[in-house]
Amino acid sequence: MIKIKPGKCDFCGCCVAVCPVDCIELKEADISIDYNICIDCKLCLYICPIEVFEDVETAEV
Amino acid sequence: MxxxxxxxxxxxxxxxxxxxxxxxxxxxxxxxxxxxxxxxxxxxxRCGEAASDEGLRIFVEPDPRWIKSVITKLRLISPNGRTIDVDLKQKGYILDRxxxxxxxxxxxxxxxxxxxxxxxxxxxxxxxxxxxxxxxxxxxxxxxxxxxxxxxxxxxxxxxxxxxxxxxxxxMKDMESAIQKTISGIEVNEHRFDFYMSREWAPGGYLWIFPKGPNAANIGLAVSGKYSRFRSAQRYLDDFLQKTFPDGSVVSTTVGGVPCxxxxxxxxxxxxxxxxxxxxxxxxxxxxxxxxxxxxxxxxxxxxxxxxxxxxxxxxxxxxxxxxxxxxxxxxxxRFYSIKETVSKLTDEELNSICDAVEKIPPEERTIGKVFRKAIFKKPSLLVDVMKVFAGV
Structure with a gap:
């Protein structure tokens, strides 16, 4: 599953724009994923210019 | 209230x-x-901050307070490092957004x-x-x-x-994953846009140097979402800066997505x-x-x-x-979208050969329209779209 690395995000909205299910919430300086909606498609991981996301084994979370 | x-x-x-x-x-x-x-x-x-004088004037009178550079030239840099300078018919600006x-x-x-x-x-x-x-x-x-x-x-x-x-x-293929750093303490031509076109620098996009006065520039690049999964925009930019401006100071970094x-x-x-x-x-x-x-x-x-x-x-x-x-x-x-689709599929070899052809146009006769017309001979599939956009340029 996709995890957000703390402290890295610049809050640009690039991931929100490609997310097919609108599961990323982005406020002024706050980002979170709603895991009830996330389908683990990884597009956010693939598009992020600065590698904010990482793909981790479910057991690690 | x-x-x-x-x-x-x-x-x-x-x-x-x-x-x-x-x-x-x-x-x-x-x-x-x-x-x-x-x-x-x-x-x-979240922007390269470039805009044309003609476009802005529809809405506002350009104001020196928000103009960092006046641009009169454009330089294209081919994958093999050949440079092509084109005089702009209409001037452009780098703004302070x-x-x-x-x-x-x-x-x-x-x-x-x-x-x-x-x-x-x-x-x-x-x-x-x-x-x-x-x-x-x-x-x-x-x-x-x-x-x-x-x-x-x-x-x-x-x-x-x-x-x-x-x-x-x-x-994903239409989303450009972009990053830009404002670099200070470097020497740039303050009246010129520089565009680097190469799969090596920015696959499915391009790299830009937009001057902000003679000693600073917005240097950034955009990588198509088709390629950003293999290597992030940040890594491409850091490579370029390391090679080209190793001693510049980063005074600002911005990232974002551009829906092309x-x-x-x-x-x-x-x-x-x-x-x-x-x-x-x-x-x-x-x-x-x-x-x-x-x-x-x-x-x-x-x-x-x-x-x-x-x-x-x-x-x-x-x-x-x-x-x-x-x-x-x-x-x-x-039409611009069709051109983008064609250009983004060009290999570095094809881009080099287009630049070789364009170089034969005498510098004083180069216009964006002519550069495209020359490119068409090398890549005829561009013809229809380019003709529609640049007819009369």
């Missing part, structure tokens, strides 16, 4: 599209509220629009199937404000559109219009979105005022806005 009032129009987002929409709507006499989620208009800057955006907000406020920052919109209000306002959070407190119309100018991530059932999702797509098929619904990046109004070939965003904003703002006065905010009425957009820019954007 804005939270207790009802408005004719609420604009979500305080970038150039939003403030321009608010300005023209207020000017036409309707009451307008603009909500911006960040604490300042114009900050953070912090001051520029702030001024645009000022114009809207002077026309009577009310602007509120730190107002985070997290949903729409509906009256049946018609959008009838927004809800959100302001300084930790929830709010709901009713309006006859809403304009979503909430940028590339446009959730306003999604909440109303419009499909604003950007396809055709304008959305549907960016209007009952009580709602989208403008700017949210409607995918960026020029898909250049990635430039300031002037198209302002154009969309102006048309949406004017249409909003007409709709309010006519008492008809239905999708059918608001479609006038889509028609106007299509007439002034949308159709060209479709």
């Amino acid at each position: 804005w939270r207790q009032r009802k408005f004719d129009l609420i604009v979500v987002g305080g970038g150039p599209a939003g403030t321009t929409a608010a300005r023209y709507a207020a000017k036409a006499g309707i009451n307008v509220l603009l909500l911006e989620k960040d604490r300042d208009i114009g900050v953070p800057v 912090r001051i520029f955006d702030y001024d645009l907000a000022q114009y809207a406020a002077v026309e009577g629009a009310q602007i509120v920052c730190k107002a985070y919109v997290d949903g729409l209000l509906f009256d049946g199937d018609k959008v009838s306002g927004v809800k959100g959070e302001y300084l930790g407190e929830p709010f709901e404000v009713k309006s006859k119309l809403v304009i979503g100018a909430d940028g590339v991530e446009s959730r306003v559109g999604r909440w109303a059932g419009l499909n604003t999702v950007v396809k 797509d055709k304008t959305l098929k549907k960016f209007i619904t009952h009580g709602l219009m989208l403008a700017g990046d949210s409607a995918h109004m960026v020029n898909p070939m250049t990635g430039g979105g300031i002037v198209p965003g302002m154009r969309g904003g102006m048309l949406a703002g004017e249409t909003a005022a007409e709709a309010i006065k006519e008492g008809d905010t239905s999708e059918k009425y608001l479609n006038r806005y889509a028609k106007k957009w299509h007439k002034v820019g949308g159709r060209n954007h479709e």
Whole structure:
């Protein structure tokens, strides 16, 4: 599953724009994923210019 | 207090599209509220900050306070390092978007629009199937404000559109994953745009150097979402900077997504219009979105005022806005999109051979139109689209 690395995000909205299910919430300086909606498609991981996301084994979370 | 009032129009987002929409709507006499989620208009800057004099003049008189560089030349750098300089027929600018955006907000406020920052919109209000306002959070407190119309100018991530059932999702291949650093303490030609075209530097996009005076520049690149999964934009840029400007100081870093797509098929619904990046109004070939965003904003703002006065905010009425957009820019954007599609498929060898051909045009006779015409001979599939866009250039 996709995890957000703390402290890295610049809050640009690039991931929100490609997310097919609108599961990323982005406020002024706050980002979170709603895991009830996330389908683990990884597009956010693939598009992020600065590698904010990482793909981790479910057991690690 | 804005939270207790009802408005004719609420604009979500305080970038150039939003403030321009608010300005023209207020000017036409309707009451307008603009909500911006960040604490300042114009900050953070997520932009290469380039715009043409001709495009800006449609809306504003260029002001030295927000012009960092006047650009008269363009340089293309081929994958093998060959440079081609082209004189620009019309000058361009590198702006200071912090001051520029702030001024645009000022114009809207002077026309009577009310602007509120730190107002985070997290949903729409509906009256049946018609959008009838927004809800959100302001300084930790929830709010709901009713309006006859809403304009979503909430940028590339446009959730306003999604909440109303419009499909604003950007396809990966059309999303450019971009990063830019403002580098200081370097020497650059302050009157020239530099574009590096190569799969090695920026696959499916390009790398730019936009000067901000003689000793600083916005240096950035965009990588298509088709390729960004294999290597991030940040890594490409760090490589380039390490090789080219190892001693420069990074005074600012910005990242973002650029929707290099055709304008959305549907960016209007009952009580709602989208403008700017949210409607995918960026020029898909250049990635430039300031002037198209302002154009969309102006048309949406004017249409909003007409709709309010006519008492008809239905999708059918608001479609006038889509028609106007299509007439002034949308159709060209479709052609720019085709060119982008063709150019992004060129291999480095093909780009080199096009540059070799273009180099044979004497420098004093080079125009963007001629450069494209020469490129066509090397890559005939570009012909139809380029002819349509540059006929008469």
